[in-house]
Amino acid sequence: MESKTCFHCGDDCGNHPITFQEKSFCCNGCKTVYEIFNENDLTCYYDLQSSPGAIPKEIEGKYDFLSQDNIIEKLTEFRSDAIEIATLYIPHIHCSSCIWILENLNKLNTNISDSQVNFGKKTVRVTYNSETTNLKSVVLLLSSIGYEPYISLDDFKSGKQHINRTLIYKLGVAAFGFGNIMFLSFPEYFEVNEYWLEQYKPVFRWLMFALSLPIVFYSAQDYFISAFKGLKAKLLNIDVPIALGISVLFIRSTIEIIFDLGSGFFDSLAGLVFFLLVGKFFQKKTYDFLSFERDYKSYFPIAITKIDKEGNENSIQVYDIEKGDRILIRNEELIPVDGILIKGNAKIDYSFVTGESQTVSKKSGDKLFAGGKQTNGVIEMEALKSVEQSYLTQLWSNDVFNKNKEDGFTNITNTISKHFTIAILTISIIATVFWLITDSTKAMNVFTAVLIIACPCAIALSAPFTFGNLLRIFGKQKFYVKNASVIEQLAQINTVIFDKTGTITSNKESNALYDGEILSDSENLVLKNSLRGSNHPLSRTLYNVLQENNIVTLDAFEEHIGKGIEAKHNAVNMKIGSASFVGNTNDSAILNTTVHISSNNVYKGKFTFYNSYRKGVSKLFNQLKQRFDLVILSGDNEGERENLKKLLPAKTKLIFNQKPEDKLDFIKYHQSEGAKVLMIGDGLNDAGALAQSDVGIAISEDVNVFSPACDAILDATKFEALYAYITASKSAIKIIKWSFVLSFIYNVIGLFFAVTGQLEPVVAAILMPLSSISIVVFTTIATNILGRQLE
Amino acid sequence: MSVIYILLSVSVVVGVTFLVIFLLAVRSGQYDDDYTPSVRMLFEDELVKENNTSKQTKTD
Numbered sequence: 001m002e003s004k005t006c007f008h009c010g011d012d013c014g015n016h017p018i019t020f021q022e023k024s025f026c027c028n029g030c031k032t033v034y035e036i037f038n039e040n041d042l043t044c045y046y047d048l049q050s051s052p053g054a055i056p057k058e059i060e061g062k063y064d065f066l067s068q069d070n071i072i073e074k075l076t077e078f079r080s081d082a083i084e085i086a087t088l089y090i091p092h093i094h095c096s097s098c099i100w101i102l103e104n105l106n107k108l109n110t111n112i113s114d115s116q117v118n119f120g121k122k123t124v125r126v127t128y129n130s131e132t133t134n135l136k137s138v139v140l141l142l143s144s145i146g147y148e149p150y151i152s153l154d155d156f157k158s159g160k161q162h163i164n165r166t167l168i169y170k171l172g173v174a175a176f177g178f179g180n181i182m183f184l185s186f187p188e189y190f191e192v193n194e195y196w197l198e199q200y201k202p203v204f205r206w207l208m209f210a211l212s213l214p215i216v217f218y219s220a221q222d223y224f225i226s227a228f229k230g231l232k233a234k235l236l237n238i239d240v241p242i243a244l245g246i247s248v249l250f251i252r253s254t255i256e257i258i259f260d261l262g263s264g265f266f267d268s269l270a271g272l273v274f275f276l277l278v279g280k281f282f283q284k285k286t287y288d289f290l291s292f293e294r295d296y297k298s299y300f301p302i303a304i305t306k307i308d309k310e311g312n313e314n315s316i317q318v319y320d321i322e323k324g325d326r327i328l329i330r331n332e333e334l335i336p337v338d339g340i341l342i343k344g345n346a347k348i349d350y351s352f353v354t355g356e357s358q359t360v361s362k363k364s365g366d367k368l369f370a371g372g373k374q375t376n377g378v379i380e381m382e383a384l385k386s387v388e389q390s391y392l393t394q395l396w397s398n399d400v401f402n403k404n405k406e407d408g409f410t411n412i413t414n415t416i417s418k419h420f421t422i423a424i425l426t427i428s429i430i431a432t433v434f435w436l437i438t439d440s441t442k443a444m445n446v447f448t449a450v451l452i453i454a455c456p457c458a459i460a461l462s463a464p465f466t467f468g469n470l471l472r473i474f475g476k477q478k479f480y481v482k483n484a485s486v487i488e489q490l491a492q493i494n495t496v497i498f499d500k501t502g503t504i505t506s507n508k509e510s511n512a513l514y515d516g517e518i519l520s521d522s523e524n525l526v527l528k529n530s531l532r533g534s535n536h537p538l539s540r541t542l543y544n545v546l547q548e549n550n551i552v553t554l555d556a557f558e559e560h561i562g563k564g565i566e567a568k569h570n571a572v573n574m575k576i577g578s579a580s581f582v583g584n585t586n587d588s589a590i591l592n593t594t595v596h597i598s599s600n601n602v603y604k605g606k607f608t609f610y611n612s613y614r615k616g617v618s619k620l621f622n623q624l625k626q627r628f629d630l631v632i633l634s635g636d637n638e639g640e641r642e643n644l645k646k647l648l649p650a651k652t653k654l655i656f657n658q659k660p661e662d663k664l665d666f667i668k669y670h671q672s673e674g675a676k677v678l679m680i681g682d683g684l685n686d687a688g689a690l691a692q693s694d695v696g697i698a699i700s701e702d703v704n705v706f707s708p709a710c711d712a713i714l715d716a717t718k719f720e721a722l723y724a725y726i727t728a729s730k731s732a733i734k735i736i737k738w739s740f741v742l743s744f745i746y747n748v749i750g751l752f753f754a755v756t757g758q759l760e761p762v763v764a765a766i767l768m769p770l771s772s773i774s775i776v777v778f779t780t781i782a783t784n785i786l787g788r789q790l791e
Numbered sequence: 792m793s794v795i796y797i798l799l800s801v802s803v804v805v806g807v808t809f810l811v812i813f814l815l816a817v818r819s820g821q822y823d824d825d826y827t828p829s830v831r832m833l834f835e836d837e838l839v840k841e842n843n844t845s846k847q848t849k850t851d
Contacts, residue, residue, distance in 0.1 A: 172817070176806060179806070200793070
């Protein structure tokens, strides 16, 4: 029979599809959603995109907390007697069908008056009548059609988000001023002492002056503030010469038009500020759908069900959980506090914490740690600690989370600016002194001209445009970097530290493929049964992969640590383990983990593990080893040491049994020894290490949902390309240095005009934009070539 | 008074008007989401069509 895919969600329907109106569905959930849409004339949903839906999950009782007033208060952005507005985050939003159905919610519930999707942020803003419906029923409605909102502790924080749009305002004002001033100064560029022009000169000039006021005092104010702060901290940052240039431009121009000495440099001034702000704007690339600031609050639920002494179930805020409280955890719910399991079969998935997706079974009386997700029915537990004191959440009380990484970092532009500023000041003073001696009328002119022409616009633009463009190129290749300074720090890395589970291993189920002679039934039986007795991680994985077989008692079983297993049953004497152990000598160099098998001393074949470690781990490490110190910092036991030794270059340090705090301290220690550390991790247990490292990259299988706070997020499919990204960052620094050279050439030309006292406004008006534009063109072309090499 | 004053003031007034409109548009959050509206725009037709057909079947 041909296998069918579900009309609603696109999954394979298996052997027993549910058929409804000649359409097949994989489960009742999908069919129900289709029925809902069908009844409400919303089947257009399926026309826009084929099988766009998600299977609705079991949510009974999960959202009871939404009827609590104080929680509704926090989640809604507007509340009046009749109307409430709430913005809900829905991870499943992925296509145009999603937008369409979510914006037609009013057809499913007439009390919803409006719903608006923001695709980039994956949110829907729902306006509903709070007299006839409530937040809980809206959420339940969304869940019932497969769009379950994700409500976490993060949403509970007080205060509404404020979007900062000042940069756009400033850019708008600068663009307006720049355009109009250019327009007004045009006649004077071609001035040939015409009578008509002479007559109206003052009007044009004072108009330019008026237009430059908002540019200097509003658009450019950040440069003055930053320069002032820099000077106060005794730092000559790039904003010092910029602020100096802007003030000199403005003051000299104003004096010129007051005393009718010339037309001033208002055009250059406006252009300078405009280009600088464009650079600033370009450098800021944000990813709406990503968050680089997540802590445990983004993962934890807002409320949890508490069972009081009388056995009644109440939902309470997780911050209100006290030691000794009895709490109920339903299927798919997260454990918010450390505690002891009291009732039920716990199968906990700690993948948020460790990155390991294998579930752990716990029985009554066992300790449960916060951050695990229950995956098998309902359990009851007793809280041992409050939320903030739990083993995992304690990590966030570390100072490192309050530090701003950029603070202690001098970027390349500021490094050069120090020398640049001193050089410029020296040149201007020498030139002024020279002119004071030869022709003192020109001295002031030359002094200001040097400061004007040397204003490091091109230098200040090099880094923003190079990094801004690289940020976008990286983003297209699924490497999402928080800001430009991260790229710069990435270029200086000399130590690379990896977490093991979930980072260099894949979260998806391990898969072993057999390659060799087909094993007989009796051999298969021995294989399965001997693996059963072994606790080695590879044996466990292989055991899970192989088909079921009868359980038999083996005649002999011996495990040789670090080599393999030897087992005997009836006439079969089997060896399972490394190539040398089973007597296979002609094995070609392998990058994947393998288990070899021989039966009665005849080599049979090998199982090769594919998904266990990520594709290309060996290749990546071999690339990295030439330039970096490599460390594996794992929270797991040493079980994998031998495998990792085989897989990774010999100089890789392997450190096991590391607690989250240990990882952080390890990095701190190496930093104090002068190492620049790149940490690559994935789970919440790496959060401290990611924050402490110079650059912390989180690997994520699904970038939309889970990744701890970090500097960059790397899509797991692009893991192999990590080395290429680091190399690209290093090349970016080279590009910036070349563009510095380019802008110095312009500066030298400009200084020639300035020092010789012949700087005309028109020369400045040509030279300054020309240098800026050529820098922009150069860096853009160079980074695009770099981007092409990455692909 | 020369015509140049009128021309200049007109040009500045037009410029300022557009600047103010731009600033107000940014302030209202119009540019915060630059993707969804482009998709939403394509829906309207289908939505109206569907409304029409459902109305027709009712009146029929």
